[in-house]
Amino acid sequence: MLQGWVIVLASFLYLGVLFGIAWYADHRADHGRSLIANPVVYALSLGVYCTTWTFYGSVGRAAANGIGFLPIYLGPTLLFALAGFILYRMIRVAKSNRITSIADLVASRYGKSQLLGGLVTVIAVVGVIPYIALQLKAVSNSFTILSSYPDIVMPASAGAVPLFQDSALYVAMILAAFTILFGTRHLDATERHEGMVAAIAVESIVKLVAFLAVGAFVVWGLHGGVADIFARAAEVPEVARRLTRADTSAAYGSWGTLIFLSLFAALLLPRQFQIAVVENVDVKHLNRAVWMFPLYLFLINLFVLPVALAGLLHFPAGTVDADTFVLTLPMAHQQEGLALFVFIGGLSAATGMVIVETIALSTMVCNDLVMPLLLRLRWLGLAEKADLSGLLLEIRRWAIAVILGLGYLYFRVAGEAYALVSIGLISFAAVAQFAPVVIGGLFWKGGTRDGAVAGLVAGFVLWAYTLLLPSFAKSGWLPEGFIAHGLFGIELLRPQQLLGLTGLDEITHCLVWSLLANLGAYVGVSLLRVPNAREARQASLFVGGTDLAGHTAWGGSAGVADLLPLAARFLGRERAEEGFLRHARSRSLKSVDELPGDARLANFAETLLAGAIGSASARAMVASVVSEEPLGLDEVMNILDEASQVRAYSRELEQKSQELTRATAELRQANERLRELDRMKDDFISTVTHELRTPLTSIRAFSEMLHEDPKIDLAQRTRFLAIIVSETVRLSRLINQILDLAKLESGRAEWTVAAVDVGEVIREAADSLTALFAEKRVALDMDDLHPGLTVMADRDRLMQVMVNLLSNALKFVPADSGRVRVGAEGTASEVRVRVWDNGPGIHAADHEVIFDKFRQGSGGTDVLTDKPQGTGLGLPISRQIIEYFHGRLWVESTSGAGACFVFTLPRQAGDNNKLATAERESQRGGPAAGAALSDSGGKHNGVRGGSQ
């Protein structure tokens, strides 16, 4: 039934399906519809952690140690559940620095050291090859066992089979071909392989389902449930012993060691780093993985113990290797379909591990080991070649073949020395050496390249001495005495009791020594000096926090061809070329093209750029051209383009918001002012309304009474009509004055400007009021008025002011005893006119109030005992007129001691200086400056707006 060809055919069919899935996922990715951009796929692909070591080995370990198989899965569970932040930081750093492997990560962190990259690669290859050997062994063994169905025959030891009859060789070759097909079909700049990840996720499902199927078959097919198995196991002392293990302190110690080891393995194994970090599509997928991956581990371990116990119960002690129980139990019960499925599950576990591990290792070998070496060999001329991608693919393909070849070799030579679990642990201990430099590098800024090299070398040497070499010795490569008596027979150097340390299992012993030396050397050597600029820069990129390192001179160099486009990107073509030309001239060169690509040029470019984008950005920009950076030039440009745009934008925004604040303040002020004006306008209108309604009230009342009662006697009738007439006059005057004031205030008044003799105006005004003064028997005295008190003004308007002041004075002085005096004097610059009276005077507080419209010095202040007659507009109008001619009008008075109204007008030289005066008028914007020259006479009899 299960002939060899059936198994081979099934295997190839399965691999074909996987390849189809990978091809489809790649195809989808090329069209921008990623199949793996999904947190579930991410969590499933992490299942690559579970290799044949899990699939077959867990049962074997459980058969030997009971629950001793568990720590290998508790470590990763703890890592994902509790230390997700380490992974998170790692993914973030790897994405922003375009890290492609664990070697790349370490090299980049410590100043892009090629030495470190190479060192990590070597440790990874040496450490992981036994692990690959383990997969080959598992596949080949399971094939051999399955193909001898229905008999259950344990395979012969590897070395015993002739080379070309060894199925493991063919497995290795097939896997190499398959991996090359998967991983190196084309060169991807990001080192991401979407197709591979999709296939790995499917394999994770297949191996899980296969294992669960076996578990279910064993538990419910062969037995009456889990309880039944445990009950039967408890009856057999040999088997029951497995359930009560860990009776020594060392056993507990090794639990801790294994948890610790597997925790780091899940983080640092090249395949884990590849899947968890490099192939991660979105860092958010981690949120799902932190519980899904532990759940996966839980499920795949669910039936380990029942299967192990069932196997122990079923097969006589020693006849069947416990590592094969998963396969041999279904076979023993003639479940050939299930057995084939289990084989495919094991194949999934093996191929998944081998594919991802070798791809990751081949990338490291190619990028961090082979290429740096080839590029140094100048005679190859590689550095000048434009396209190296073909060569890179070749190198990777060879690397894959060589790694699998080495894996086979290890399997052939040393594979039989240990059970599966032990081989896996050797690998785990090797990659654990990366822990200090990786985790330290992510969280500690003080680490240096020298410290990292020292730590890795120390750890690696001790790992090799205490774990790898003894495994060789046990395989017979080295004399047995090496383990028993130490190197050169020195007891202290016994590899598994180094310096006399005993009481630990070999893994714990190795870890204690290697990590102690590793960590000590890393920290100790790092502390010997402060990180240099490169290391500090990388440290800040990885650890974050402080700004980029300070300015240092350029060690590397770059040519005009690189630097000019870079500068042009930020400064614009013209400015950049202009700057470079200036630099060329300063070096006595004719053109930009002659500039040598030296450090001076790089420094110049940096300075030029710093002006535009700041010094830190400029350094990073130039660094991307000058030295080898993990980031592509285009990407750096994009990032910084964006940054500079954002910065410019935010500066602009800030400016705009400042302007806005200013404008808002101005607007608020304007609004306040408008509101004040509005209130004043309201008040004015309300006052005007009052003033107009008052005479109207009398007029209406008397008119109505006269109209309705024709029998009113004549004397009354005459009296009422006289009141109506006077109120009408008052109303007209009021309206005229309001219109006059409105004209003055709005600037629409007409002015007839000419040379005016002030003395003449005073006399004329006094003359026009003689009758009124006589009526009240008030004396009007006039000082001697010197002739030639000439000003440039509107004669009629000046007359209006004079009449207003005189009639105001007359209004407030008492009848009979009242006295009013007028005087005028001239200085070189102005003419000053005074009008005194011996009236009640004006309270100091009202000196300005009386010039307000409708205020009359009585408004709310009660200065005057009687409400004065008049409109309350005379003084405001007078002041408007005087101020129009740049003069001033004010009052000097104390309450009870009369008042003196004074006005000044700027003086002019006289009639003979008309031209200069006219000029001055026009400069001042006097609307009738021109007319003044032709109309010096004016209508001097028009007395308007007296307040009486």
Place this chain on the structure above:
Amino acid sequence: MSHRILVVDDEPNIVISLEFLLKKEGYVVAVAGDGEAALQQAGQFLPDLVLLDVMMPKKSGFEVCETLRANPALAGVKIVMLTARGRETEVTKGLALGADAYITKPFSTKELVARIKALLG
């Protein structure tokens, strides 16, 4: 018995017209030219109704109104405010201070008389 009315206004011509109008209607009329005089007159004359101008020197119509209302001797006196400012706020203020009516200038003599009659019942 005819009702007594006190006319208070600082505009003499308005006082003259109101005095004549109301006397013709058969009321006993007294006059005052400002707020202080009005309060003095009110104490002696004990009017049934006061016609009160708002805008006056010394004491405004509002103040006079308030004082009159605070005087128990004058309880029940009707107060009619007269104003040339027709603002809503002033009407409200006057009524709030206890005025019975509010009449804006210029007024219809017929209406004024009708209001007074209505108030005096």
